[in-house]
Amino acid sequence: MARAEEVNPNPSGFRLLSDSQLEQIHLASLEILRRTGVRVHDAEALELLAAAGCVVTDGDLVRMPPGVVEEALDKAPSRIVLCSRTGEPAMYLEAYRSYFGTGSDLPNTLDLETGERRPSVLADVEQTARLVDSLPNVEFVMSMAQASDVPAATSDRKSFLAMLTNTIKPIVFTAWDEHGLADIIAMAQTVAGGRDELALSPFLFAYLEPTSPLQHSDVVMRKMMMMIDHGLPFVYAPGPVEGASAPITSAGSLAMANAEILSGMAIAQLKKPGTPVLFGSGSGPLDMRTALATYSSPEFMHHCMAMAELGHYRYNLPVWGFSGCSDSKLADHQASIESTIWILWTALSGANLVHDLGYVESGLTCSYEMIVLCDEIVSYVRRLMDGFQITPETLALDAIDEVGPGNDYLGHAHTRRHFRQVWQPRLLDRNTYQSWEAADKPTAFGTAREIAQQAIEEHQCDPLPGGMLEELQAIVAKADAKL
Amino acid sequence: MSDLLKSLQEAILTIDEETALKVTQELLDSGMEPEEILESGMTEALLELGRRWNCGEAFLPEVVAAAGIFERCSAIVEPALMAKADRKVSDKAIIATVKGDLHDLGKNIVGAMMKTVGLEVHDLGKNVPTEKIIEAVKELQPKLIGLSALLTTTMPEQENVIKALEEAGLRSAVKVMVGGAPVTQEWADRIGADGYAPNAPEAVRVALELTQVAA
Ligand code: B12
Numbered sequence: 001m002a003r004a005e006e007v008n009p010n011p012s013g014f015r016l017l018s019d020s021q022l023e024q025i026h027l028a029s030l031e032i033l034r035r036t037g038v039r040v041h042d043a044e045a046l047e048l049l050a051a052a053g054c055v056v057t058d059g060d061l062v063r064m065p066p067g068v069v070e071e072a073l074d075k076a077p078s079r080i081v082l083c084s085r086t087g088e089p090a091m092y093l094e095a096y097r098s099y100f101g102t103g104s105d106l107p108n109t110l111d112l113e114t115g116e117r118r119p120s121v122l123a124d125v126e127q128t129a130r131l132v133d134s135l136p137n138v139e140f141v142m143s144m145a146q147a148s149d150v151p152a153a154t155s156d157r158k159s160f161l162a163m164l165t166n167t168i169k170p171i172v173f174t175a176w177d178e179h180g181l182a183d184i185i186a187m188a189q190t191v192a193g194g195r196d197e198l199a200l201s202p203f204l205f206a207y208l209e210p211t212s213p214l215q216h217s218d219v220v221m222r223k224m225m226m227m228i229d230h231g232l233p234f235v236y237a238p239g240p241v242e243g244a245s246a247p248i249t250s251a252g253s254l255a256m257a258n259a260e261i262l263s264g265m266a267i268a269q270l271k272k273p274g275t276p277v278l279f280g281s282g283s284g285p286l287d288m289r290t291a292l293a294t295y296s297s298p299e300f301m302h303h304c305m306a307m308a309e310l311g312h313y314r315y316n317l318p319v320w321g322f323s324g325c326s327d328s329k330l331a332d333h334q335a336s337i338e339s340t341i342w343i344l345w346t347a348l349s350g351a352n353l354v355h356d357l358g359y360v361e362s363g364l365t366c367s368y369e370m371i372v373l374c375d376e377i378v379s380y381v382r383r384l385m386d387g388f389q390i391t392p393e394t395l396a397l398d399a400i401d402e403v404g405p406g407n408d409y410l411g412h413a414h415t416r417r418h419f420r421q422v423w424q425p426r427l428l429d430r431n432t433y434q435s436w437e438a439a440d441k442p443t444a445f446g447t448a449r450e451i452a453q454q455a456i457e458e459h460q461c462d463p464l465p466g467g468m469l470e471e472l473q474a475i476v477a478k479a480d481a482k483l
Numbered sequence: 484m485s486d487l488l489k490s491l492q493e494a495i496l497t498i499d500e501e502t503a504l505k506v507t508q509e510l511l512d513s514g515m516e517p518e519e520i521l522e523s524g525m526t527e528a529l530l531e532l533g534r535r536w537n538c539g540e541a542f543l544p545e546v547v548a549a550a551g552i553f554e555r556c557s558a559i560v561e562p563a564l565m566a567k568a569d570r571k572v573s574d575k576a577i578i579a580t581v582k583g584d585l586h587d588l589g590k591n592i593v594g595a596m597m598k599t600v601g602l603e604v605h606d607l608g609k610n611v612p613t614e615k616i617i618e619a620v621k622e623l624q625p626k627l628i629g630l631s632a633l634l635t636t637t638m639p640e641q642e643n644v645i646k647a648l649e650e651a652g653l654r655s656a657v658k659v660m661v662g663g664a665p666v667t668q669e670w671a672d673r674i675g676a677d678g679y680a681p682n683a684p685e686a687v688r689v690a691l692e693l694t695q696v697a698a
Contacts, residue, residue: 107635107665146665152636176636211585243544243587288542291592341677364664 037063042221096350101140103356120145129166199231212240280320321351325359581640586633
């Protein structure tokens with residue numbers, strides 16, 4: 001297998017774990033699958049696993065020989081390309097290329113006008129999608145909001161349609177079950193012009209999750225099988241909560257989560273070799289004082305970094321990531337601190353498809369302002385990660401000699417040639433006190449809010465081809481009629 | 484209080500299972516009434532731990548472990564309790580994560596915490612169909628049902644359980660408490676639940692309130 005660093009080296013050189021530590025995790029995961037096993041609540045998956053040589057007892061407890069797992073891993077592709085709705089390549093999920101996007105399904109939203117926390121509505125899905133469509137550094141969308149103003153049973157289709165009509169950027173989606181998923185795939189095939197076109201140039205990507213500890217639920221298995229049948233990519237990312245549904249120690253939770261992913265990977269590759277599956281997981285400790293799952297902690301970040309390194313160095317698989325999310329209740333200092341650390345850390349990890357920008361209150365509330373602030377942080381961090389070049393031109397020995405000791409570089413041609421390469425903030429303030437005061441003392445939060453409001457009012461997303469919207473709406477209406 | 488009773492409390496508070504089990508047996512052998520061991524020894528210790536947790540002095544893993552020890556000490560005094568005609572039985576509670584929902588952490592924690600106030604908790608698991616809950620109510624005759632739902636799509640199941648209780652003529656016999664991250668007091672009111680709590684300590688407070696009213 002070609003190793004990732006031969007394609008695109010780790011630009012910062014940062015490593016959390018050594019190759020031999022990654023191997024320890026891998027071996028521990030194989031041992032979990034051999035000794036403890038996983039529960040698989042799906043007849044087809046059980047059949048595939050048994051036929052491959054796994055031991056099935058107690059109805060649905062599957063214990064796996066290491067060879068079955070490692071053979072499956074070899075079959076998974078090392079890259080996934082996601083396209084825009086219009087079929088242009090948008091994201092190369094490979095090597096250390098990181099792409100950032102929002103998250104999904106938040107029951108609450110901080111209202112953009114009043115700042116108050118209120119139940120999320122379908123308009124929030126539309127508006128966050130339009131906002132992302134306008135932002136330069138956020139490359140994909142998720143629903144952000146879990147719409148409370150439409151019937152819950154078909155809200156997944158409506159969210160998907162709301163995203164389709166408000167952005168051309170790739171869509172990472174969740175579906176309640178295989179019925180919702182079938183409708184979403186039908187909509188996407190309509191847009192892409194057929195099943196094969198969509199499979200070759202997918203603009204959608206499913207977020208699927210095993211149930212920790214060590215369970216593959218019936219619903220998620222049915223969804224996975226359907227994605228595989230249609231040749232479409234997905235992530236199968238566990239969300240174990242350390243100390244509750246996983247060991248409290250980072251190493252133990254990592255080994256267990258990895259076992260969940262690898263067993264899911266085996267099912268996927270047994271079903272159809274070559275199935276595109278993104279690798280990764282998100283896990284942090286339960287706060288033992290409040291009994292709540294946290295979204296920003298050094299331990300959560302360790303987990304994601306280790307997962308990225310397993311993907312890059314052990315498995316040669318593209319990687320799923322978390323970023324820009326916070327336990328704060330508001331788009332405030334805490335949210336900015338947590339989001340900044342997250343984004344910098346994730347960029348260092350080289351995770352490829354990085355979600356959850358704009359999440360506050362531990363995955364329960366959507367903040368428009370944080371999406372905009374995260375866009376700025378991503379821009380800043382990308383510039384950091386790019387580093388700088390050292391060439392005769394950038395070493396500037398001629399300019400240094402021409403200017404000589406004591407003079408300045410302001411008027412020199414070398415400065416004119418290069419000053420535009422200096423990173424410029426869109427939102428962070430660099431004004432003098434006086435001009436800042438004259439502009440009504442803007443804050444980063446206030447500017448972020450204005451950018452969001454303006455995008456929602458003015459930004460135009462490329463429309464769907466004529467007549468297509470009606471076709472898509474008909475699919476949703478049919479689902480509604482069955483309610 | 485006897486020194487032995489004190490050391491039982493101490494053993495539970497410090498999660499020393501071996502000593503707790505040993506001392507429980509010793510107390511019983513010494514002729515102490517099983518009620519007194521249960522109430523003044525074991526339950527007091529758990530209540531104290533709950534108080535400590537509420538003010539941030541104890542942590543969840545300690546509380547859950549202590550609840551486990553409580554259960555195993557109970558098993559020792561139980562035969563003696565059963566043998567008595569005028570025994571006072573502890574209130575029963577059922578908890579479940581509703582149908583279609585696989586999120587069970589919150590339910591597990593709430594269940595473990597409810598044990599700390601002496602409720603006998605029966606956990607029906609996750610993704611539990613309404614019929615199964617109704618069956619359990621008929622069989623166990625609990626004072627309280629706790630229903631957990633973490634998804635917008637599964638919250639209506641909480642309402643379905645309440646309706647099914649009405650249809651089965653069981654509604655007035657049992658208090659219904661709902662919870663889960665997206666669940667709110669307004670939702671609880673709307674579906675006619677008797678109680679709601681946003682987190683485990685509150686859940687325990689509400690559970691006590693509801694079972695005492697029902698008493
Ligand atoms: C871990 C997790 C999972 C795990 C669950 C594993 C497990 N064994 O439980 C997995 C990965 C399986 C999962 C799956 C999904 N999840 Co999920 N998940 C979470 C997450 C991150 C944490 C939940 C948790 O365990 N918290 C810790 C516990 C201790 O807290 P708690 O459950 O809230 O419980 C406390 C209180 O609510 C209260 N309480 C709870 N129950 C009760 C009951 C009573 C009676 C009372 C009084 C109180 C009470 O007390 C508890 C302790 O203080 C939340 C985000 C969040 N912050 O809540 C999303 C979240 C709940 N999930 C969500 C979604 C959308 C899904 C999926 C649909 C995603 C998908 N890709 O398909 C699937 C659905 C699967 C299914 N059918 O159930 C959404 C729900 C949105 C909505 N309202 O509809 C959330 C909010 C995240 C998000 N924004 O996307 N998830």
